Amino acid sequence: MTSRISFEKVRKEFVVRPDDGGPAQRFTALEDISLEVEAGEFLTLVGPSGCGKSTLLDLLGGLTSPTSGRILLDGKPISGPGRDRAIVFQQYALFPWRTALQNIEFGLEVASVAPAVRRERARHYLDLVGLSAFGNRHPHELSGGMKQRVAIARSLACEPEVLLMDEPFAALDAQTRENLQVELLRIWRATGKTIVFITHGIDEAIVLGQRVAVMSARPGRIRQVFEVPAALKQAADDVRSLPLFGSVRHQIWTLLQDAPSSPSIPSNQEAIAHV
Template identity: 50%
Template sequence: MTDKISFRDVVKTYPVKNGTFTALGGVTLGIGEREFVTVVGPSGCGKSTLLNMAAGLGEPTSGEVTVDGRPVTGPGPDRGVIFQQYALFPWLTVRRNVEFGLRLTDADAGERRARAERAIELVGLSDFADALPKTLSGGMKQRCAIARAYAVDPEVLLMDEPFGALDALTRVQLQEQLLDTWSRQTRTVLFITHDVEEAVYLARRVVVMAARPGRVHEVIDVDLPYPRTEEMRLSPEFAALRNRVWHAVYHQGAPATRA
């Protein structure tokens, strides 16, 4: 499988009072074309730092981050980024929020509206296209944020704990909706989470990171077919994989959610 995203011996340090703090200590990882990869590990292991460098929101101190073999030098429309905070404009409707990112493209007003409508339909918000964010639930706000990322048609989705602030039921519903959308418009996904069950349920591979400094501890293949289902979540095979990932995280001293 050809790597869509590649981290090669990536080191990230920050200056502190008495020297430097090493957030990432030589991470090498490849993520294949159209692959769904989750990253889990203890707080401070550099998960978000890794994602931010793929997004072009930070630079490695040494090493290289590439997308399609080209060094990442900044943000770009080929990469959609979704954070835990919804970052919606409160004075704009769902439709206008989704259209906003398209203003940076060559699309005219008619095409922007059409692409926004398709993305809104894809996440199941067509009935709320004219609603303001304050009238939406947390899950609906996150779906709006996901639709905004989809609208610019990125080849890569970078998701940093996008469901972390949601209640358990909404979280499961959005996991299923995300996989349904991914199965229809397969993109490369790098998904950061603290939740072990979420990591296993979504991914083809789970990357377990260790901290001090941040590094790849283990990469675990999830040999379960898509589509993932509620029955699969309750299966012995799923439980075995979840326990394996949990064991790998636990022995890094992680405050992860077993779920």
């Protein structure tokens, strides 16, 4: 396999002004991030709250730039957003006045894709996420899980090389979340996309990822990358019930418990949003 994404000693700092009006302080969100993601791989990232997971995803999406180090996509440095990457956030961010099908078409409209072509492509991805019968429904007529499927279809319709997912199932109930995990794995196998998926849930990280990257508390570093055993990917039943799953989960849980406490930072969070 070939590396699609390469993080090379990436560091990210922010300048923060305290609420008390004191001098600005430099705040390190990520430190010495070196990581390879293979083409077609499903990588999950898990770590303590505030460890910089979302900041890492923002860097990969080109929404912000590293303070030092670099990130390569197919061997070329990332210098900003691009159509080769799509982001799915926890919030669905669907346009309430558009139908599900029209929401999926939106990115294609921006890209000036011909109407007939974008409609055909939107229908294809609507079917891929299992919502072909709901294309004319507006967001208020859809459940939370359906809305997130539409958001995923909208990202896929632009046909990116890499799909970035920032805790997309966190706001859903447990049953819907597990159902969507199954659906996402099916979609990943059908499309062969490279997926980087952020989660707070150890179980979710193991169920979805071929590898699980565990991050330290702030400043975020990659503490260890776990290879998920192939036996957990081939099981027909719920892998959570298998002794091997429990063993892998315990290893990751133990590593997270050993994470040092985050240093205190000024209370003004404006300059460090999404950390």
